[in-house]
Amino acid sequence: MSISENVTAYLKELAAGNCFGEPVALVAATKTRTAEEINEAIAAGVTDIGENKVQEFRDKYDLVHGGNRHFIGHLQTNKVKYLIGKTYLIHSLDRDELAEELSKRSVRANVTTDVLIEVNVGCELSKSGYSPETAFAAYERLRAVPGIRVRGFMAMLPESDDTALLASLADEMRALYDRAKAQDTNIRWLSMGMSGDWRLCVAHGSNMVRIGTALFGARHYPAPAQP
Numbered sequence: 001m002s003i004s005e006n007v008t009a010y011l012k013e014l015a016a017g018n019c020f021g022e023p024v025a026l027v028a029a030t031k032t033r034t035a036e037e038i039n040e041a042i043a044a045g046v047t048d049i050g051e052n053k054v055q056e057f058r059d060k061y062d063l064v065h066g067g068n069r070h071f072i073g074h075l076q077t078n079k080v081k082y083l084i085g086k087t088y089l090i091h092s093l094d095r096d097e098l099a100e101e102l103s104k105r106s107v108r109a110n111v112t113t114d115v116l117i118e119v120n121v122g123c124e125l126s127k128s129g130y131s132p133e134t135a136f137a138a139y140e141r142l143r144a145v146p147g148i149r150v151r152g153f154m155a156m157l158p159e160s161d162d163t164a165l166l167a168s169l170a171d172e173m174r175a176l177y178d179r180a181k182a183q184d185t186n187i188r189w190l191s192m193g194m195s196g197d198w199r200l201c202v203a204h205g206s207n208m209v210r211i212g213t214a215l216f217g218a219r220h221y222p223a224p225a226q227p
């Protein structure tokens with residue numbers, strides 16, 4: 001199937017909404033994809049795209065036509081300056097030090113940067129994010145930081161075939177989201193679900209999915225340069 005056929009099929013399926021009847025936003029995860037491929041997806045109806053490396057975000061910024069620009073990858077503090085004023089939503093606020101830098105730069109540029117708090121819901125060593133135990137306290141702290149606006153939470157579920165475990169982790173994220181949303185009208189997004197697990201996530205309350213492979217095909221990373 002072509003990129004545009006995949007996009008059409010995904011938009012149609014997501015239009016059914018999640019288990020709460022909320023619309024589910026599609027963010028096309030565009031790492032390693034060319035501007036041409038991304039523009040094809042946008043022409044087919046993709047409204048939101050997410051990069052996970054600052055270099056790729058910058059390289060493609062002017063080559064891609066339209067689309068809300070999300071940043072979904074790990075963000076180094078010294079690269080924050082390249083994103084300020086250019087993002088629709090940063091999904092990966094995973095530490096207080098990053099919030100401080102986003103705040104400082106946003107205030108200086110007189111912009112508000114919308115962010116999601118990343119939660120390491122599976123408590124995996126390989127992943128960043130606030131632990132599930134500290135996530136709500138982090139939210140209460142970060143929502144008071146000037147220059148940034150917390151819009152919800154982001155999580156990546158572990159790779160596992162244990163659907164009961166994955167379902168309970170997704171439910172835990174939704175409960176966190178609902179707890180914050182009950183007292184804060186800025187809370188709008190629970191970003192959870194990738195090509196392999198998005199159906200489970202949507203069935204357990206995600207309202208924003210980040211899909212790469214299923215739209216664009218398998219990723220091909222360039223071979224490392226030979227010495």
Ligand SMILES: *Cc1c(COP(=O)(O)O)cnc(C)c1O
Nearest residue numbers: 029052072194195210211212213
């Ligand atoms: C690459 C990526 C995705 C999409 O992954 P696929 O399995 O290709 O759908 C989602 N979220 C983040 C943070 C990513 O880096």
